[in-house]
Structure formats: structure tokens, C-alpha cells
Amino acid sequence: MTIAARIQECTAKLALGDAENAFIQLAIAIDGTAKLLYPGKKTSERCKKFLKDSIPFILWSLTNGTPAKTTSLSFEVSSSNDSGEFIEFEDLVYKVMRCSLLHEGELSEKVEFVDASKVGTLNGRVQFPLALLGSLLFAVIASPVNERQRVSESTSFIFGKTKVPINHMLGNLDKTKMAIRNGFLYDVEHLLENFNIEANCKRQTN
Numbered sequence: 052m053t054i055a056a057r058i059q060e061c062t063a064k065l066a067l068g069d070a071e072n073a074f075i076q077l078a079i080a081i082d083g084t085a086k087l088l089y090p091g092k093k094t095s096e097r098c099k100k101f102l103k104d105s106i107p108f109i110l111w112s113l114t115n116g117t118p119a120k121t122t123s124l125s126f127e128v129s130s131s132n133d134s135g136e137f138i139e140f141e142d143l144v145y146k147v148m149r150c151s152l153l154h155e156g157e158l159s160e161k162v163e164f165v166d167a168s169k170v171g172t173l174n175g176r177v178q179f180p181l182a183l184l185g186s187l188l189f190a191v192i193a194s195p196v197n198e199r200q201r202v203s204e205s206t207s208f209i210f211g212k213t214k215v216p217i218n219h220m221l222g223n224l225d226k227t228k229m230a231i232r233n234g235f236l237y238d239v240e241h242l243l244e245n246f247n248i249e250a251n252c253k254r255q256t257n
Contacts, residue, residue: 166181202217
């Protein structure tokens with residue numbers, strides 16, 4: 052199956068709220084994308100690099116466009132066999148989630164999918180919201196190496212009241228961001244830009 056087919060399957064599973072199967076499709080799409088981005092690197096290395104490099108965009112999309120330069124994100128997790136540990140975002144997604152689902156057939160006890168508006172931990176488990184799955188999918192969609200990928204014309208997302216075909220976003224970060232902005236309650240990035248313009252104007256007049 053192509054990356055586009057994985058994107059389409061992931062989108063369909065997300066629409067059904069089937070987080071585990073959506074993630075399985077997403078994990079394969081991430082690997083395919085990372086393989087094109089970082090040829091020659093081992094699977095774990097390229098996937099984790101893609102995930103780490105995507106953190107600023109993921110945080111931007113989850114926070115109404117708040118600019119982010121964060122290069123690392125970690126969570127404290129625990130299980131019945133240990134007292135707790137901090138794990139980086141890329142290790143959580145690749146090692147804890149991907150490897151447990153694809154190689155062991157079930158999700159690790161250190162994480163659970165939730166239909167919530169925030170990322171956090173509860174009772175030593177990472178609460179991994181569906182919105183974060185969506186943001187990871189958008190990172191795959193926006194990657195320039197996927198410019199030639201094509202899904203069904205009917206496959207789309209609704210941001211706010213705007214329906215955007217995935218084919219319109221594939222391989223283009225700017226178009227993907229423009230689409231996502233339609234779903235923001237307020238656009239922090241634009242608010243900050245306007246604030247800076249106004250502040251500069253005031254400084255010049257004074």
C-alpha cells in the first residue's frame with residue numbers, strides 16, 4: 052500500500068473514533084514518509100527524527116497557532132513494574148506505542164487513547180488524545196516528500212465550517228496550516244503578529 056492509502060485509512064479510522072487502528076495506519080505512513088525524507092537511516096532512527104522534527108508543528112496545530120520552537124517533549128510514565136520514568140515524545144510514539152501495537156498486538160499499559168482536549172498523564176499513563184493523532188497525521192500530509200501522493204477526492208477534513216480535501220494539503224505545509232487555521236477559536240500567531248506591528252508603530256511615533 053502507498054503512503055496515500057495509509058493516510059486515507061487513518062483518516063477513515065479517525066472519523067470512526069477507532070484510535071488504535073488509526074494509529075497503526077499512521078505509524079506505517081510515518082515510516083514511509085521518514086524513509087523518503089532520510090534515506091539510508093535505520094527505521095527507528097528515521098521515524099524518531101521525523102517525530103522530533105515535527106514537534107513545533109504539532110504544538111502549533113494543537114494550540115491555536117501558538118508559535119513553538121520546542122525541540123523536545125517528555126512525559127512521566129509508570130507501570131506496575133517500575134516507579135516511573137520520563138520518556139521523550141518520539142520514543143513514546145515509536146518505541147512504546149508503535150512497537151507494542153505492531154509487534155505485540157496490543158497497546159502498552161503506559162499509554163491510552165482518549166477523546167480529550169489536552170495531553171497529560173493520569174495514574175502514570177500518558178493520555179494520548181485523538182487530536183494529537185490528527186496533528187501527527189497532518190505532519191505526514193504536509194511533508195514535501197508526499198507532494199505526489201493522492202487519496203480519494205472525497206477524503207477530506209472539516210476545520211471549523213470549512214471542508215478541505217486532503218489532496219489540497221498533500222506535500223504543502225503552508226496550505227496545511229491555512230486549512231487548520233479555519234478550525235482555530237482564535238489565531239494566536241496572527242494576533243502576535245498584529246500586536247508586534249502595533250507595538251512597532253507606537254515606538255516609531257514616540
